Amino acid sequence: MKVITCNKIDILNYFTNALSPEKQHLIEEHIKTCNNCRDYLSELKREKDDFLSRFPQPSYANNKSSETKFYNFPKIHTSYSKAAMIIFCLLGISILSINQFTNNLDFRTKGAQGINIFTLDSTGNILPFDSQKDTLYPSQRIQFTYSNSKKGYGVLFSIDKQGNINQFFPESDTITQYLKPGQNIPLPNSIILDEYVGKEDYIFVFTKKPESVTKLKNKISNLNFDESKRFKLSKDIFCYRISTLKGIPK
């Protein structure tokens, strides 16, 4: 008869249902007779419950893509099939790359990433906004959109005159939020401007991979935004600045 000795990795695998039925049975029998392993199993249950009560879901759980299922797609072996796939992908990319931007772009970079801002009227209709000419007012609703030629991650901050940094998107997560590729994709929530009157900068940071929001916030707080509208924090992170002036309601 096979004898199982105490092994935390085996207990973890047992706890995560990763074992074959035979091995699972052996571990179960071992746990019945081993106080250490039984205690360890109880500790794992406590750790799991504690973790899920504090952090019930991953930060990108609200994205529809979070429910992606894992499939075992058959591998493509023939060169003709590979060539056909490449051609199909190129066609798809060229179709998706048609420029949808309006003429009222507030800020646009030369590359494949960009940010745009619209205002919303009382019925929720989107109106273009030009920060060079138009003025925003307290309690007005604005909508940010982003454009990105490939998938990435992002976070939207604002910095007021006193240097206070607020995080708008994602609302409370600590990691930059997943961005699907596309053009003029609205962020999930519009923003209602508060009573503050004066200049306020909105900083949208694109990242190629998930980044800590806290770290990005610290980096941004040390930058001087008066010099340029676009900053490159590192090879992966860009800042895009849109300045809005808030006036007094008419």
Added chain:
Amino acid sequence: MVSITELYEKYGFIIFGRCKKILGDSEDARDATQVVFMQLTKHYDTIKDKEKIVPWIFRTAQNYCFNILRYNKKFTYNIDCDTFSSNEFLSDNLKSQEFVHQVLTNLPQPIRDAVYYTYIENLTQEEIYKIIGQSPATIRRNLKKFKDKIPTILKTVGIEL
């Protein structure tokens, strides 16, 4: 088929536990957990033997967190030298977060792995073998190398025994 939510519920706490042991701070650990979890979702379907996932998590979380420490240079020099003694050293001070940050980060990986899994994760040599593939003999050799290096390491970080 496994959904991301199912993966998170099954493995999230394991990732978080590893990250918290190294980074200490819950917020930093949570950030690291999200990144490692993202990696898991990318690689899950390539790991055929599901018994290999837990070891994968241990290795990936450990490597990522030590890289963060190296990048952020989170070093402090607050170790109380009076609490040091060569006999108690490995049992008490290896649990010190400052020690983890200062010393382990700078060790060659094989030695760091042996020390980390033995004294921080409190795993046996058989358990460590399942994670990183180091044989018990190699682990013992690496632990001995670490103990031999201790005076030099402490000197490097400005601590005299």
